[in-house]
Amino acid sequence: MSFLVLLLVLWVEKFSSWRARIQQDGAWLRLLAWAQRHSAFQHNPWLQLAVLVLLPLAALALLLAVLGVPLHGWLTLPVHLWVLVYALGRGDPLVALGPFRDAWRREDVEAAYLVAQRDLGVEAADADSLLQQAQGYLLWQGYQSFFAVIFWYALLGPLAALAYRLLALTVEHSEDPALRARAAQWRHAFDWLPVRLLAGSFALVGSFVAVSRVLLQELLNWNMPAAQLIANSGRAAEEFGTTSLGESGVSSLDGLWQLLVRAGVFWYAGFAVWTLLF
Template identity: 40%
Template sequence: MSFLVLLLVVLILRFTPWRTGFPLDLVTGWSKALSPRCQHWHPLLALTALLSPLLLLWLLDGLLTGFVYGLFTLLLHVLVLLLCVGRSDPLGNLFDELRQALLRNDHQAASLLAERDFGLTTENPQELRSALQGHMLWETAHGYFIPLFWYLLLGPLGALGYRLLQRGQGFSWPAADWSARLCHALEWLPVRMLGLSFALVGRFEQALSVIRDYLGNWDQAASQVVTRIGRAALGQPETAGTAALDQARQLLLRALLIWVVMWALISLV
C-alpha cells in the first residue's frame, strides 16, 4: 500500500493546488501552540508532549486497519504524508522571482531577493548561483526525501515523527535541543542515501568521493552533506541565466524517480 500512497501524494502535489501539502500546516501549528505552554517543563516532558500526536496516529491507524478494505487507512496515510511534506515548493514556484531576475541578468536584484527570502548573502554571481543550488537541494531534501524515507521505513509514524522534531527545534523552548539532536539522527541515513542517488544520476566519481568523506562523520550538519554531495554531482554551476537552478532541479527529479522506481520494485517482491 505504501507505493500507492506515494503515487497518490506525488499526483496531488503535481496536479492539484496542494503543491505545498495539506492547506493547514497542523504540524507547525501544534509546535507553535505548545512551545509557550512548556517553557518551564523538563526537556524530556516537553519532548513527550511534542511527540504526543504519534500516539493518536498509532491508535487511529490501528482502528482503521482492514476497515472498508483498507480505504480509510489509505486516506489516512495520504493525509499524514501531505502534512509532512515541506511547505516551500522548492521544485515549483519557490524561486520564481529569482528566476525572473536571473533571466534579466539583474544580479543585484537577485542577490537582494536571495537575502530577503532565504537569508543568503553572496559576493558575486558565481557564489549566488552556488548558494541557490545548495538551498534548493536542502529544501527538497528535508521537505520531501527525508519524510518519504521514514514513511517507507516506518510508515506514517516515521514521517510525522521526523516532521514534529524538525518543527520543534525551531522554537525557543525546553524541547528544542532534544528535538535538534533527534532530528539530526533521523537525517543522517536518508541524506547519505540521497547522496548516493545523486551519484547515480550525476557525476558519479565526484559525488562518491564526497560521500566517502561523510560516511563516518556523525557531526556534520545534514544540510551541508546534501549540499556538498549535490554540488559534486552537478559540477561547476552554469553562469548563464537560470541554468544552475535548472541543473539542481533536474538532478533532484532524477533522484526522486530512482526512489520511486526502487520502491516499486521492492513492493513487487
C-alpha cells in the same frame, strides 16, 4: 498499500490543490505556543518535545489501530495519504527561487542579494557564493520536503513520516533555544541515513566519480550537517565549473532540479522493485 500511497501522493502534489488544504499547522502551532508558555513545561525541553511530537504520534497510532481492523485495514489508506501529504515540506522551492532567478538572469547582483535574503533566508559574501547558497537551498528543500519524508514512510510508515515533519516544524518555529536544539538533534538523527542514500542516488543519476569523492570522505561522519552534504553532493553530481551571472547561473539551478527529478524516479523504481519482491 504503502506503494499505492506513494503513487497517490504524487497525484495530490502535482494535480490537485489538496496539499495546501491539508497542510494546516494552526492547531499544532497553538500547541507549541501553549507548551512554551505553560509553567509546567518551561525549562524542560524534553517534556515539551514529548507533548509536541509524541502526543500527536500517539493519537495517530490509536486512530490507525482502530481503523486497521475492519476491511483488512483498507480504511487506513486515506489516513496514510493525509499524513504523508501533511508531512511533505511547506511551500514550493521553485516558486521561492523565482525572483532570484529573474534577478540573476538580469545580472542584477544587488537585487539577487536582496531577494535571496528575503525569500531564501541565505546570505553570502560574493556573487559566486551567493549562487552556491541558492543551489544549496534548492537541494536542501528538495530533500527535506520530499525525499526524507517518503524514505521514512516507506521504511517505518506514517508515524515516522509525521515525526520527521513535527521535528522540522519545531526547529523552524520554536522560540525556545533549548527546545530548538533538542529537536535539531533528533532531526539530525532522522536525516543521517536518507541524506546519504540520496547523495548515493546522485552518483547513480549524475557524475558517479565526482559524487563518490565527496561522499566517501563524509560517509560515516556523524557531525556533517545534512544540508551541507546534500549541497556538496548535488553540485558534484552536475560537475559545475565556474558559474557566472546570467543564463549560465540560472541553468545550473535548472540542472539541479532535474537531478532531483531523476533521483526521485530512481527512488520510486526502487520502491516498486522492493514491493514486488517483498
